[in-house]
Each structure stands twice: as structure tokens, then as C-alpha cells.
Amino acid sequence: MRSIELFWRGMLPEIAPVGLRVAGGIIDFILSVVLLLLFSWLSGLGTVFEDETQSGIMISGIPLLVGCLFVILVFATMEAALGWTPGKFLFGTRVTDRQGGRIGIVAALARNLLRFVDGIAFYLVGTIIARIDRQNRRLGDIVARTLVVRDE
Numbered sequence: 001m002r003s004i005e006l007f008w009r010g011m012l013p014e015i016a017p018v019g020l021r022v023a024g025g026i027i028d029f030i031l032s033v034v035l036l037l038l039f040s041w042l043s044g045l046g047t048v049f050e051d052e053t054q055s056g057i058m059i060s061g062i063p064l065l066v067g068c069l070f071v072i073l074v075f076a077t078m079e080a081a082l083g084w085t086p087g088k089f090l091f092g093t094r095v096t097d098r099q100g101g102r103i104g105i106v107a108a109l110a111r112n113l114l115r116f117v118d119g120i121a122f123y124l125v126g127t128i129i130a131r132i133d134r135q136n137r138r139l140g141d142i143v144a145r146t147l148v149v150r151d152e
Contacts, residue, residue: 012100013149016093018130021138021148024087025123028075031086035074036067043067072115076108084151094151107144114140 037057040046045063049056059067078085080103083094095111097103103111118126118138126138135147 013094013096013152015135016148016150018127018136020091020093020150021130021136022123022127024085024091024093027087027090028085029087032071032075035071039067039070040064072109072112076105076112079103079112080105080108088148088151092151093148096147096149098145098147100147100149103144103146107146111140111144111146114138114143 036059037046040059040063041048041057045066046057046059049058075085079095083096083102088094095103095108097107115126118129118140126140129142130136130138133142135141137147141147
């Protein structure tokens, strides 16, 4: 009920600019890669290699898909429980429903699963859609009916 009251009084938070979203997304992407590598190393799904010139972890196929789904689940859980991911937190933004309230796990999963589409060509698809949409929403936000706003 509070969010409807805020809506009618014109007190909903300000929509986050695309630039803040991109900056937070870069932080989250870096953390996602680190989390994926840690997950693949700890779970044994990745192949550890080492030779004279390089060493690392290689992950592909089904293990890569499992790892990506794990990362999506972690970020979706953070958005549903806290309203933000580390990147959003650092840049003062959060995810809300259209009335400014918390999103549920289904909406969080939907918006995060659609990162596979939004992320095409280094997030070119998501950025173009967000620049066209008057509320700076990428495809995942449109489908999940969510907004990214400036945190108060």
C-alpha cells in the first residue's frame, strides 16, 4: 500500500540513468566471471590446466551452462532479497517493481535469465533497448516488469 501512496504523491524514486546502469553492470560482469571461475574450480566442473607459459581454468559445454545458471541464481537472489547487486550498490541504484516495491524471485530470475539476450554483442542489445525505452529498461526489465532506480 505504501508504494501506491508514494506513486500518487509523486514520490517514487528517480529512474536510474543508462550510464549508472552500465557502470554497475560492468562491476557485476567482472564479479560474475570471478564467481563462475570459483564455482567451476570448487565444484570440479572446470578443467585446471598448467604448462610452461600459462595456467588457468577452462570451462565449456554443460559445465559452463551449469555455472552460468548458478551465477544467475546468486544475482537473482540478491535482487529479490536486497534489491541490489554489488554493482548496483556501488553506483547507488536498485531494482524495484513498477510501484517502487521489492521484486520477487520470479521477476528477478526472469530479468537475469534475459541477460543472455540483452548481453548480445557486449550488451549492445540491452543498451539500445534501454536508450529507446523512456524508463531506461532493458528487455529483462520489460518482461519482468521491473525498474532500476536511484537508491535513496
